[in-house]
Amino acid sequence: MTTKEYTKILREHGIRPSVQRIAVYDYLWKHRTHPTAEEIFTALAPSIATLSRTTIYNTLRLFTEKGAAQMITIEEKEMRFDVLTEIHGHFKCSHCGSIRDFTLGGDSIQKYLPENARGEAFQVYVHGTCADCAAKGK
Ligand SMILES: [Zn+2]
Numbered sequence: 345m346t347t348k349e350y351t352k353i354l355r356e357h358g359i360r361p362s363v364q365r366i367a368v369y370d371y372l373w374k375h376r377t378h379p380t381a382e383e384i385f386t387a388l389a390p391s392i393a394t395l396s397r398t399t400i401y402n403t404l405r406l407f408t409e410k411g412a413a414q415m416i417t418i419e420e421k422e423m424r425f426d427v428l429t430e431i432h433g434h435f436k437c438s439h440c441g442s443i444r445d446f447t448l449g450g451d452s453i454q455k456y457l458p459e460n461a462r463g464e465a466f467q468v469y470v471h472g473t474c475a476d477c478a479a480k481g482k
């Protein structure tokens with residue numbers, strides 16, 4: 345995606361696009377690894393001299409509030425960020441720590457909820473062994 349497209353999406357979410365915000369959004373789209381704020385800061389700081397950790401945290405909080413990204417907390421005390429905001433599950437490999445998305449229809453979860461309950465936020469985490477680690481005999 346181009347800067348122009350990012351700008352449009354951010355505006356649609358009611359976010360005023362700034363150089364820093366576009367850079368963070370771009371990073372999230374290009375790194376679908378569910379990075380932490382610290383990882384994003386470390387990656388972007390060398391190219392944006394004015395960038396601070398506070399800016400990164402504030403930007404990520406804004407994205408989450410406005411629905412442009414979601415915060416996932418697979419491990420306690422470790423906030424990770426994801427631009428994929430539609431319902432999906434997360435698979436975390438216990439060996440290499442990689443976190444991958446998997447498709448999960450909201451409708452399919454809905455049918456397991458208590459009768460007449462309406463699910464509004466879904467966080468589905470599965471821990472296990474990823475294909476790469478399984479191939480290495482883990
Ligand atoms: Zn693995």
Ligand SMILES: [Zn+2]
Pocket residue numbers: 378426428432433434444445
């Ligand atoms: Zn995800």
